[in-house]
Amino acid sequence: MEKLLQTVKIAINANIYLKDPESSELGRRIIEHSILMIDDIGFESFTFKKLGAVIGSNESSIYRYFENKHKLLVYLTSWYWGWLEYQLVFSTNSMADPKEKLKRAIDIVSQTIVEDSTFSHINEPLLSKIVVNESSKSFLTKEVDIENKDGYFTIYKRMVSRFEAMISEIAPQYEYPSSLASTVLEGVLHQYFLKDHFPTLTNCDTSKTPGQFFTDLVFKTLK
Amino acid sequence: MEKLLQTVKIAINANIYLKDPESSELGRRIIEHSILMIDDIGFESFTFKKLGAVIGSNESSIYRYFENKHKLLVYLTSWYWGWLEYQLVFSTNSMADPKEKLKRAIDIVSQTIVEDSTFSHINEPLLSKIVVNESSKSFLTKEVDIENKDGYFTIYKRMVSRFEAMISEIAPQYEYPSSLASTVLEGVLHQYFLKDHFPTLTNCDTSKTPGQFFTDLVFKTLK
DNA sequence: TATTTCATAGAAGTATTACTATTAAATTTG
């Protein structure tokens, strides 16, 4: 099985990039170091010029892979959700009890992320920090509707709809399965952000996790 | 009472601006037209140069009021939360039943916004759209901790803590009052965003509102 | 072996952004 896992590739919509960064060493270095840099200096200060300097390559070469840094961010967040979706499907597909399944699903998306050696150029814990701090910027734009049409957010949407299906299976009469699903996915990120920067606005800390908060919330709501 | 209301001014932390935009005609024009422009072209494309051109004033004059466009955004969102807080306190302070009070509070923050003639230079419905589409960018930055220390987000935090207090009054044993409060405030904005751009990710539409979703969610959770 | 292609690097250029500084005119205030 380990062998099987090693051939897995997270499939990202080809509209997002000009050239697949997984197709070359330079592409993989772009991904690897963009994660490190965005985490380090933040998305606003991050530029292709700075990235080029760090990976010993030229700005113009990076533009061969991504039209601009916004698309790179869309790529990174898509990859993250694709990776999480894989974990989710993998770890819940054998589960029979729908309640346990949903519990596990909430666990997966709210867990502290640990490194996955399958993708050696991607630092998943840092990428998850980027998703918490920056991913909203990938859709809070004037271009969101065009980009949505072009499939930029397909993986994320599929993720929400998986939650929606699990919610509806447990409580078919519940009126807001999609809203609850999207609230959990967005809310988990938000609670992690608050924990780090606005601790008075959350009860999540070392003893209580966003996962526990949302598990409690969801099951009380569906009872 | 109308007279009383007309003297109300939303108090914004003076660290956010260089010169109080409420103190002059130019300042008020900056606020008025920045709301129109940011709604129109989005925060990324908005610049002080463009704003100057529209209000018939110079870029450098605008810099006398705000250090940069980020601080202007912080100002606008603070103003919005201050204005909503005023509505909230005003319309709930005479209420005795804590459940009705919380219900009303959720209503206030999730209502469709209508214009308030008390503040003639501020278009509240457009401002609320800006809060939905852009306000996350005001805190998802590398400078968030410094700015938080400088009191940039005081009004928003007070708003969350008002909700927290109402939640705790109803359910003193509930373990996550702050998290629930922050989830409602952030979640309402997110559901409005989804309704406009990702309708498959929400059940909110013309017949079901974010307010109904969160009222249902909160009261089931606190039961 | 020669040739074509392909990816990358590097240099240079453009338009715009995000400011800062200076000065002069207009306006407000004491």
Place this chain on the structure above:
DNA sequence: CAAATTTAATAGTAATACTTCTATGAAATA
């Protein structure tokens, strides 16, 4: 009315967000 303050206008700087063009070396193909 004089002094102080505010605003407008101009100019300038460094950085950003690209684009374009050329050179080079490696790999694929003829």
